[in-house]
Amino acid sequence: MATSESSGLVIPRAGVDLGHPDTYADGVPYEVFARLRDEAPVAWVDEPPYKGFDGGPGFWAVTRHADINEVSRHPEVHSSHAGATFLRDQRPRDLAALQQMMLNLDPPDHSKLRKIVSRVFTPKMVNGMLESVERYAHEIVDGLEPDTEIDLVAKVSAEMPLMVLADLLGVPRSERHLLYSWTNRMVGLDDPAYGGRAAFLSAFQEMFAFAEEQTEIRRRDPGDDVWSLIVNAEVDGERLSTDELQRFFQLLMIAGNETTRNLLTGAVITLDQHPDQWAQLRANPDLLKVAIEEILRFHPPVMQFRRTAVTDAELGGQHIAAGDKVVMFYVSGNRDEAVFDEPDRFDIHRNPANHVAFGSGTHFCLGNSLARLEVRVLLSELFARFPQMRVAGPPARFRSNFINGYRELPVALGPAA
Numbered sequence: 001m002a003t004s005e006s007s008g009l010v011i012p013r014a015g016v017d018l019g020h021p022d023t024y025a026d027g028v029p030y031e032v033f034a035r036l037r038d039e040a041p042v043a044w045v046d047e048p049p050y051k052g053f054d055g056g057p058g059f060w061a062v063t064r065h066a067d068i069n070e071v072s073r074h075p076e077v078h079s080s081h082a083g084a085t086f087l088r089d090q091r092p093r094d095l096a097a098l099q100q101m102m103l104n105l106d107p108p109d110h111s112k113l114r115k116i117v118s119r120v121f122t123p124k125m126v127n128g129m130l131e132s133v134e135r136y137a138h139e140i141v142d143g144l145e146p147d148t149e150i151d152l153v154a155k156v157s158a159e160m161p162l163m164v165l166a167d168l169l170g171v172p173r174s175e176r177h178l179l180y181s182w183t184n185r186m187v188g189l190d191d192p193a194y195g196g197r198a199a200f201l202s203a204f205q206e207m208f209a210f211a212e213e214q215t216e217i218r219r220r221d222p223g224d225d226v227w228s229l230i231v232n233a234e235v236d237g238e239r240l241s242t243d244e245l246q247r248f249f250q251l252l253m254i255a256g257n258e259t260t261r262n263l264l265t266g267a268v269i270t271l272d273q274h275p276d277q278w279a280q281l282r283a284n285p286d287l288l289k290v291a292i293e294e295i296l297r298f299h300p301p302v303m304q305f306r307r308t309a310v311t312d313a314e315l316g317g318q319h320i321a322a323g324d325k326v327v328m329f330y331v332s333g334n335r336d337e338a339v340f341d342e343p344d345r346f347d348i349h350r351n352p353a354n355h356v357a358f359g360s361g362t363h364f365c366l367g368n369s370l371a372r373l374e375v376r377v378l379l380s381e382l383f384a385r386f387p388q389m390r391v392a393g394p395p396a397r398f399r400s401n402f403i404n405g406y407r408e409l410p411v412a413l414g415p416a417a
């Protein structure tokens, strides 16, 4: 681990470009994070120039569980206002647009938007979705041909969140593949398979035009879908602006789609690598609920979120200056030996209640119960119907420094039960 000295302070450097998508080409470099947690839990990462972007100022990589919680619970120190999802700093015009989205706001502005979604994403609403989620799981699994090899991502993992989102947003089901293409292009800027910058930009135009159309329809004629509730919700006597609504639509699409799909695929990959535990789950599907928590810990779909310090602060023995970027690596917090015994051991009986796969604090994931429901119901249906399914070849990984995910996964289904 390299160090450098500035004004008498020794700054530990990560020595690995944790901002570069190729660092994650073969999966999360867990050994790098273990070394950082041990030797430099808050380490500096340089940002060299990348694909037409100038080099960035660099960022602090936060790798211990306790420090991740400290950052996410103190928005007055570690703010989301400069963007929570992009490591690179945004141009002022792009940043102004991003700040219409709750993910990139701090209290009290954040609280106004969060209040609206919390009213909608209640346990009652999620429980009320059980029947439709079960129906979608049947449909997805019914559509699979026994004894064939399939791409699990396209045929199974992508389908459940798309059906649920189409339902929530009142979007015609036949149009769900548009949602898939848009969110892939938005999150897949670093993955050439999704078409690069032009595809990224056109995805915004197409999605925003669609969101505006859907919004107009719900204003005129509200239904009982979540989008109608959000469009017509009032906070302090005011409705959300068109810009805020477009960003809300985008947030729900990306948050609902890109994460849950990768949890489903990651679950199958992880269980395939631990056949004895997969066999236990098949024999006793009641174990699935707790097993999903361990899958979230062991293979979290979101690798990191970013904050920016607004005041000077101390963190993990380092001095963070106002303006510094601070990146919380959930993939590392979930393997912190100070919190989880033998963290690199996958154990479906562990029940790791305090994993940080859904973040923590101010922006804690609002869709967590919905994601858990979708994954539990779909996996239990899939495993019951195809008890001999196995991964049939290497996955194609999604090229990203943000999503821990896959574009494709070949799976041999085996006979139907």
Ligand code: HEM
Residues within 6 Å of the ligand: 072, 080, 084, 102, 103, 104, 114, 117, 251, 252, 255, 256, 257, 259, 260, 263, 300, 301, 302, 305, 306, 356, 357, 358, 359, 360, 362, 363, 364, 365, 366, 367, 368, 370, 371
């Ligand atoms: C926020 C992860 C599924 C909606 C977050 C955050 C994480 C996360 C880590 C915190 C962001 C931050 O601190 O800046 C996940 C994972 C999911 C998942 C791993 C699936 C396995 C969903 C679903 C929805 C959703 C299904 C809704 C349909 C949201 C929203 C926020 C959020 C609205 C923003 C909350 C805020 O800014 O206050 N999610 N998410 N998520 N998630 Fe999820």
